Amino acid sequence: MNDTIEQLAELGPDAKILAGGQSLVAMMNFRLARPSALVDITRVAGLDYLERDVSGLRIGALTRHRTVETTKIDGFRVLSKAARWIGHYPIRCRGTFGGSLAHGDSTAEWCILAVLLDAVIVLQGPAGKREVAAEQFFHGFFMTAAEPDEMIVEVRFPKPAPHAALTEFSQRQGDFAIVAASARxxxxxxxxxxSKIVLGGVAEKPKIVEIDLAGRPATEETWRAAGETAAAQVNPPSDGHGSGEYRKKLTATLVARALAEAAA
Ligand SMILES: Cc1cc2nc3c(=O)[nH]c(=O)nc-3n(C[C@H](O)[C@H](O)[C@H](O)COP(=O)(O)OP(=O)(O)OC[C@H]3O[C@@H](n4cnc5c(N)ncnc54)[C@H](O)[C@@H]3O)c2cc1C
Incomplete structure (x- = not known):
């Protein structure tokens, strides 16, 4: 791991870490990324694990999406269920937890759930380790708090969330979500x-819905009303996958579904 940090410092800010390559290589193919050098971390030891600790869960940066999908951990089932929404099987076998967070796509399941579950992202750089709360980690479209010479090494989930769910809608199975909604x-x-509700696909980064459902009955009516409140708080962009208005309607439906699933 220390070699990686040394190499990043030596190669300068235009060098990039290569993990699963499932986002970076596509961006390089489209010439959207032109790194001066790649530092391949796929064989760095000790970064591929899911470990329960006294209160929560720790996930190593090189843990593959497929490992999360197939490891069902009490209190964190939302992670294994959500993994199924990520791309296709070969993508899930190669793509990594840390790579997804570092890429910082606002519709990425791990980015949304990191915010929902109050995760802490552990970064290692030349000055040592530092921790950033997921809510502060995502700065905008593909922009995060990680410096070019820092590497994500671990993600910590502080406490179990037995009543949590993520649901989404995409045009074809395996596509990125047009809108994703998660609830705890x-x-x-x-x-x-x-309660906490976090959305993807409606803003430049995962969006926390300002709503407090404390004291409300756990009923379909509460979930439906929360969906409408969430939709009223977003002003999503329009693009080839759907208009902003369509995304608002999806938000209302998906928030209600996520809450119902979380409560079940
Ligand atoms: C067809 C297709 C469909 C997909 N669908 C989905 C989807 O539905 N949901 C979803 O979430 N993702 C989806 N993905 C993306 C996939 O999940 C990627 O695996 C993920 O976004 C990036 O992880 P990676 O390990 O492949 O990282 P890479 O592609 O290797 O790297 C991505 C970026 O993160 C940086 N990076 C990687 N690891 C670290 C680290 N440890 N520390 C600091 N920086 C790091 C790299 O330098 C690069 O900038 C899809 C990809 C494809 C090709």
Whole structure:
């Protein structure tokens, strides 16, 4: 790992880390990225793990999407379920958890869930390690808090979220989501204690919906109303995949679905 940091510092800010290559190579093919050098981290030891600790979960940066999909961890089932939305099987076998966060696509399942579950991203650079809360990590379209000479080494999820779900809509299976919605609830009896909703595909980075469902009944009506509130808070862009208005409607539907799934 230290070799990687040394090489990044030596090669300068135009060098890039190559992990699964599932985003970077495509960008290089389209000439959207022209790195001066690639530092291949795929064989760096000790970065491929999912580990429960006393309170939460730690995921090594080189853990493949497929590993997350096939490792069902109590309290974190939302991760294995959400992995199925990522691309196709070969992409999930190569793409990495850290690579997805570093790429910083606002529709990426791991970016959305990192914000939803209050994850902390551990970066290592020449000055050592530092931790950045996921809510502060994403700065905009493909822009994050990571410096060019830093590498994501680990992602920490502080506590289990048994009532959490992510759902999305895309035109074809395996495509990036047009809109994705995720929700996390704490429930007592049939009432909401706390809630958090995070959206993808409606802004430059994962968007937290400003809503507090505490004290509301855990019913379809509450979920539907929350969907409408979420839709009213977004002003998504239009593009070839759908208009902003269409994305707003998707937001309402998907938020209601995510909340119902999280509560179930
Ligand atoms: C057809 C297709 C469909 C896809 N669909 C989805 C989808 O639905 N959802 C989804 O989330 N993703 C999707 N992806 C992207 C996929 O999940 C990628 O695996 C992921 O975005 C990047 O991970 P990677 O390991 O391949 O990183 P790479 O492509 O190797 O790198 C991506 C970027 O992150 C940097 N980087 C990589 N690792 C680190 C690190 N540890 N520290 C710092 N910087 C790092 C690289 O320098 C580069 O800038 C799709 C890809 C394809 C080709």
């Amino acid at each position: 609830l704490d429930l007592a009896e049939n009432e909401v204690l706390t």
